[in-house]
Amino acid sequence: MRRIALLLISVAAVAGAIAFLAPRAGRADQEIYVTQIPAGYRDWKLVSVAHEEGNLNDLRAILGNDVAVKAYREGKLPFPDGAVIARIAWAYVPSEENNKVFGRDQSFVPGPPTDWYLQFMVKDSRKYAATGGWGYAQFDKDGKPAPEAKLKTCYPCHEPIKARDYLFTRYTP
């Protein structure tokens, strides 16, 4: 955890330096990314679950902080500032111990963390105005943030679902 904290501080320092050195003009159009893992996300309420095939081949849980879950449950769009969505993804693996009990191959469970284990969307309509009001983040299992080139792919993929405030995941009651 200490190494992660130090890493995050370094990343924040570099990001701060870049922001300071960057020309002021045109900043509103620049994409800004989330560089810290939101505290306590593993205790948040469940929004939904999913299985992605193909390259991803994962089992995933989507959690939301209280602001996000309230907005989901009330069907409120766009989501208010302060809403944060977490996506945790694990490798999709068969459960040998479950299958032994069932007597057939039927059970798939979370394996190790995937390459980009954690993703977050943080709503701040001013700060992240250039990307639909959401800041995007990806971290590996060690808490290392994804490189900027990777983060640049988030918003273009979410853009087609602007009508649902850029959220792929629907709340599952």
Add this chain to the structure above:
Amino acid sequence: MRRIALLLISVAAVAGAIAFLAPRAGRADQEIYVTQIPAGYRDWKLVSVAHEEGNLNDLRAILGNDVAVKAYREGKLPFPDGAVIARIAWAYVPSEENNKVFGRDQSFVPGPPTDWYLQFMVKDSRKYAATGGWGYAQFDKDGKPAPEAKLKTCYPCHEPIKARDYLFTRYTP
């Protein structure tokens, strides 16, 4: 909700009458089932997720109340009294809207509730002594409890994993 509440009250009343009329001898060996949906379960913390193929063909989330999640995180076995595990299962369906954005068939999401939408395990080592200290429950999407014949199948299936206190699901960090 009112209909569910009335139904649950009726079920509880019938169960009470049966308990009153039943002979006292041998009761410790009888299986006892949970007949009420534990309040607030949808707000509980995430334990894990899974996909079951075959007849079940579902996507499922496993949640736990605070006592259960604490025991899971501490690796404490057997679980203390008061622990409650919830299993919510939805039909496993492809997400056409997600696949359209991805440009390929890869996304599977929760569909409608399954036949036995909700399952619970409630730890009370005295009350449920006959079934390893856990009381079992199943409810359909309308909150109707499963018939006794169906509930009788819970414990025999969980019995092979006695070493893990009868819990199939492992906590996924």
